[in-house]
Amino acid sequence: QVQLVESGGGVVQPGRSRTLSCAASGFLFKSYGMAWVRQAPGKGLEWLAYIWYDGSNKFYSESVKGRFTVSRDNSEDTMSLQLDSLTGDDTAIYFCARAPYGKAFDYWGQGTLVVVSS
Amino acid sequence: DIQMTQSPSSLSASVGDRVTITCRASQVLRNNLGWYQQKPGKAPKCLISDASRLQDGVPSRFSGGGSGTEFTLTISNLQSEDVATYYCLQHHSFPYAFGPGTKVDI
Numbered sequence: 001q002v003q004l005v006e007s008g009g010g011v012v013q014p015g016r017s018r019t020l021s022c023a024a025s026g027f028l029f030k031s032y033g034m035a036w037v038r039q040a041p042g043k044g045l046e047w048l049a050y051i052w053y054d055g056s057n058k059f060y061s062e063s064v065k066g067r068f069t070v071s072r073d074n075s076e077d078t079m080s081l082q083l084d085s086l087t088g089d090d091t092a093i094y095f096c097a098r099a100p101y102g103k104a105f106d107y108w109g110q111g112t113l114v115v116v117s118s
Numbered sequence: 119d120i121q122m123t124q125s126p127s128s129l130s131a132s133v134g135d136r137v138t139i140t141c142r143a144s145q146v147l148r149n150n151l152g153w154y155q156q157k158p159g160k161a162p163k164c165l166i167s168d169a170s171r172l173q174d175g176v177p178s179r180f181s182g183g184g185s186g187t188e189f190t191l192t193i194s195n196l197q198s199e200d201v202a203t204y205y206c207l208q209h210h211s212f213p214y215a216f217g218p219g220t221k222v223d224i
Contacts, residue, residue: 035214037162045154045162045205047214059212062119095161104152104167104209111161 002026002107004096009112012086020112022079022096027107030054030074035099036081038092039111046092049081050099086116120145120208124217131196131224139191139220141206146186150210153182153191156219157202165204166191198224 008020022034036048049070050059058070069082079096093113097105121144131137141151149169154162164173166182169189179197183190193200201224206217 037216044203044219045156045207045216047207047216050212050214059214061213097162099209102150102209104164104173105154105162105207106164106167106173108161108163 002098004098004107004109006094006096006109006112009094009114011115011117012083013118014087014116016086018083018086018114020081020083020094020096020114022081022109024077024079024098027098029077033099033101034070034072034079035097035105036068036070036079037095037097037105037108038090039095040089040092043092048094051079052101083114086114088116090114091116119213120147120211120215122206122208122215122217124206124220126220127218128221128223131222133196133198133224135196136192136194137196137222138193139204139222141184141189141191141217143187143189143208143210145210147189147208147210149185150208151182151184151189152207152209153180154205154207155200155202156205162205193222196222196224200224 003025005023051070072079093111095111098107153166156162170182203219
């Protein structure tokens with residue numbers, strides 16, 4: 001069955017960086033676009049980034065463009081999100097999702113919590 | 119960028135009721151919209167894709183409708199396990215955007 005597992009969350013100091021990972025299994029990873037979504041405490045869902053099936057195109061929300069970088073390794077069935085210049089506003093649960101291009105996000109991971117605090 | 123709104127922001131209904139949530143987009147989406155259910159402390163779950171296509175395993179009391187700029191999620195015969203927050207997401211064009219959510223209580 002399709003499974004997505006995020007990792008890499010934790011407490012990070014303001015201004016520092018963190019890399020999150022999403023390990024995929026149960027489907028042909030290299031054939032699917034993938035996305036990152038986050039949810040700040042008590043808030044709604046926020047779409048962050050999308051990467052094409054082959055990594056050739058990437059799209060970002062304005063709120064993270066220039067600070068976050070999405071990448072993928074189709075040989076390892078993993079996707080990553082590098083978070084730079086973190087602030088308290090980046091404190092959130094970060095979810096990865098399978099996102100066939102032009103289609104709904106049909107499978108989600110359980111999320112990983114990032115807390116930005118000194 | 120496409121802006122998404124949802125109404126109502128919250129609702130309270132009784133078991134067995136029919137409830138409808140509306141999502142509106144600032145631009146035409148054709149049918150490129152999905153609906154997601156998120157229960158407290160859990161990851162979102164896709165209920166509806168392509169505005170009206172029920173995902174596998176989702177109870178038939180959930181249905182989606184609409185096209186263009188106005189979309190609906192209807193829960194007929196509301197059950198206690200349907201207590202959750204419901205979000206729409208436009209995947210028509212980047213940047214993708216979620217609606218602000220509708221909290222459903224019993």
